[in-house]
Amino acid sequence: MRRVITYGTYDLFHEGHRRLLERAKELGDWLIVGVTTENYDEGRGKLNVRQPLMERIHQVQESGLADEVIIEEYEGQKINDIQKHGVDIFAIGSDWLGKFDYLKDYCEVVYLERTKGVSSTELRNEVGMLNLGVVGTGRIANRFIDEAHFVSGVEITGAWSRNAANVKDFTERHELQLAAGSYDELLDGVDAVYIASPHLTHLDYATTAMKAGKHVLCEKPMAQSEAECQQLYQTADENDVVLLEAIKTAYSPGFQRMVAVARSGSIGDIRSVDATFTKLTHGDLRELDIDQAGGSINELASYPLLAIVKLLGQEYRDLRTVSYRDGAGGVDLYSRMDFVYPHAVASARAGLGVKAEGDLIIGGTSGYLYVPAPWWKTEYFEVRFENQTENKKFYYKFAGDGLRYEIAEFGSMIRRGITDTFRLRRSESAWIARVMDRGRTDALTIG
Numbered sequence: 001m002r003r004v005i006t007y008g009t010y011d012l013f014h015e016g017h018r019r020l021l022e023r024a025k026e027l028g029d030w031l032i033v034g035v036t037t038e039n040y041d042e043g044r045g046k047l048n049v050r051q052p053l054m055e056r057i058h059q060v061q062e063s064g065l066a067d068e069v070i071i072e073e074y075e076g077q078k079i080n081d082i083q084k085h086g087v088d089i090f091a092i093g094s095d096w097l098g099k100f101d102y103l104k105d106y107c108e109v110v111y112l113e114r115t116k117g118v119s120s121t122e123l124r125n126e127v128g129m130l131n132l133g134v135v136g137t138g139r140i141a142n143r144f145i146d147e148a149h150f151v152s153g154v155e156i157t158g159a160w161s162r163n164a165a166n167v168k169d170f171t172e173r174h175e176l177q178l179a180a181g182s183y184d185e186l187l188d189g190v191d192a193v194y195i196a197s198p199h200l201t202h203l204d205y206a207t208t209a210m211k212a213g214k215h216v217l218c219e220k221p222m223a224q225s226e227a228e229c230q231q232l233y234q235t236a237d238e239n240d241v242v243l244l245e246a247i248k249t250a251y252s253p254g255f256q257r258m259v260a261v262a263r264s265g266s267i268g269d270i271r272s273v274d275a276t277f278t279k280l281t282h283g284d285l286r287e288l289d290i291d292q293a294g295g296s297i298n299e300l301a302s303y304p305l306l307a308i309v310k311l312l313g314q315e316y317r318d319l320r321t322v323s324y325r326d327g328a329g330g331v332d333l334y335s336r337m338d339f340v341y342p343h344a345v346a347s348a349r350a351g352l353g354v355k356a357e358g359d360l361i362i363g364g365t366s367g368y369l370y371v372p373a374p375w376w377k378t379e380y381f382e383v384r385f386e387n388q389t390e391n392k393k394f395y396y397k398f399a400g401d402g403l404r405y406e407i408a409e410f411g412s413m414i415r416r417g418i419t420d421t422f423r424l425r426r427s428e429s430a431w432i433a434r435v436m437d438r439g440r441t442d443a444l445t446i447g
Contacts, residue, residue, distance in 0.1 A: 002028035004089045005081060007072055009036050011049045011152040013059035014129055021065040023112045024091040032085055033066040037073050044075070045399025047408035048152045082106045094175065095149055113175070130411050132217075133178070133186045134159040135205055136196035137170040140219065140403075144194055145174045147403035154411055160186040161197065187212045192414065194246070194407075195219060198286060199293040203228050206243065210235045215242040217410045220302040222246075224293065226434035233426055242413045244406070247302050247432075250310075250424035251405035254378030254396030258371060259310045261394065266383055267364030271344050273311050274361045275304030277376060278334070278351035287352060288331055295331035296350040297323070297439050303376045304348035305432045306424070307360055308339065314431045316341050321443040324354065333447075337439050377402055 006024045010017055010033075025031045035057050041049050051059075053071070060066050070081065082090060083106060090103050094111040103109050132154055134141050141159070148156050158178025159170050171179040180186035183205070186193070192215035195205050199221060206216045216236070222245040223229035236243035249255050262270060277300045281287055287294045318340040323332035333353030339346040349356060358373035367385040371378055379398040384391050399405075409423060420426050 001030055002088045003030045003032065003086055004028035004091055005032040005034065005085065005087045006091045007034035007036065007078065009041055009046060009049055009152060010056045010060050011051050012129060013056070013063070016155070018063055018065070020093055020112060021060075021063060025065050027089050027091055027110060030067045031065060032068045032070060032081075032087065033060050034070050034072040034078075034081065035060060037071060040073055045397070045404060046150050046152065047404055048411055050152060078103060079106060130154050130414060131157045131189070131191045133157055133180070133190035133193045134196065135161065135183070135186070135193050137161045137163070137166040138196060141170070141194075141196040143401045144196060144403050144407075147400050148407055150400065150404045151407045151411060153415075154407060157190050158186055183208065187214055190214065192216065192410070199224070199298060203232065206232055207235055210239045210241050210243065213239055213241060215410070215414050217244050217246050217406065219246045221298055221433060221436060222429060223433045225437045226430050229430045229433040233430075236419065242410065242419055244410050244413065244421070245424060245429045246403075246406045247306055247424060248402040248406050249303055249376045249378070250306055251409045252378055252398055252402055253405075254381070254398055256423060257394065257396055258369070258378055258381050261381075261383065262311055262362050262364075262369050266367070267362065267369055268366030269343070270311055270362060270364050272361075272363035273308050273344070273346040275307040275347070275375070276349040276356050276358050276360075277303045278349065278354060278356045278358060280355050281352045288326070290331050295440070296335045296352045297332055297436050299352060300350035301335065301337070301348060301436055301439065302432055304350060305337075305435055306428070308346045308348055309428050309431055311362060312339075312341050312344050312346055314427065319435065319438060321439040323443040323445055324447040325445050326353065332440075332443065335439060335443060337435070
């Protein structure tokens with residue numbers, strides 16, 4: 001008897017789950033299905049699991065495909081299960097290609113191709129399933145699809161960009177159902193879109209999608225000015241859809257906890273915030289093209305400005321920006337934005353051609369909070385005092401590239417029917433757009 005084993009969360013059990021189990025069952029005579037616990041899912045960065053464990057197990061049993069169901073509770077359990085149950089074949093979806101090659105020392109490993117014939121209509125009719133289309137096929141779009149696998153209730157259906165060849169390659173590589181020939185075709189096949197196209201297209205693409213009744217998750221900067229940002233929110237309200245800006249740090253658990261600790265009075269009254277995000281870039285890149293809204297402020301300033309607005313609020317008295325530019329009329333390769341608040345000061349630094357320590361330091365009247373680089377992927381921070389024996393250290397998991405957190409929040413907002421979230425309020429997105437616009441236009445230029 002050939003014994004086959006596979007694993008999954010099986011939240012909101014749908015036709016895609018069923019067909020994958022059918023293909024696994026065809027590989028042998030006895031199919032063992034491992035269903036993951038909530039704690040294990042959280043530990044490996046799986047978000048938005050909506051159904052309790054026993055309900056998910058029952059759904060697998062009701063499918064009639066599993067000869068045996070077991071529970072997966074911890075990292076490394078697969079090796080033990082394979083040996084304990086005398087497994088001959090480990091089967092898993094091809095979106096995990098290569099991830100489980102280490103199991104080849106214990107049994108045959110088979111990566112099952114996803115069934116592209118599962119239509120978006122079938123999945124849309126499943127309870128709670130959100131069908132999402134991707135606009136753009138660049139670097140972050142590829143990472144986005146990888147991260148979406150960790151968010152329950154979300155299915156990436158297809159993609160579109162202005163380059164048809166790129167769309168074909170992108171959809172084949174990620175095994176998506178729809179390589180849309182036009183933006184309208186993509187919108188017809190999805191419930192929502194993730195916009196990862198060049199900055200200057202965001203306004204038009206987001207507006208078109210919302211007027212078609214589609215929810216929108218849009219990469220930062222979502223708008224080039226506060227007026228554009230408010231225009232987008234008005235369109236969202238008029239069409240009863242969710243619009244969310246994709247600043248991943250805002251939705252991560254470590255960053256949210258760090259803000260709460262800082263604002264709780266643990267370091268006294270906050271008097272200064274210094275946030276830096278720099279990386280060195282070279283070559284013929286969109287980020288360095290002034291005609292494509294490149295430059296340090298547009299590319300990176302959203303993150304330090306997020307920290308400042310979360311910690312000090314929106315009511316600053318003065319803002320001064322200094323930018324080092326790549327020649328006359330070139331992009332800003334480094335910009336420093338200095339704020340004066342009624343009772344505090346802040347500095348946001350962003351650079352594409354100048355490297356600096358990427359940390360976040362929050363100064364208070366009783367102590368200070370330190371987040372080491374890369375602070376925008378907040379996993380660890382310290383609260384430090386004059387008496388070092390009082391120092392405290394905090395640890396939080398930042399899973400993967402962090403995009404899963406914004407996807408999870410986006411899906412949760414749609415499911416709950418809310419249009420604003422405390423993790424990144426509309427007014428805060430509009431504030432960031434306003435400050436970036438002012439920084440670009442009023443900067444004192446050097447170099």
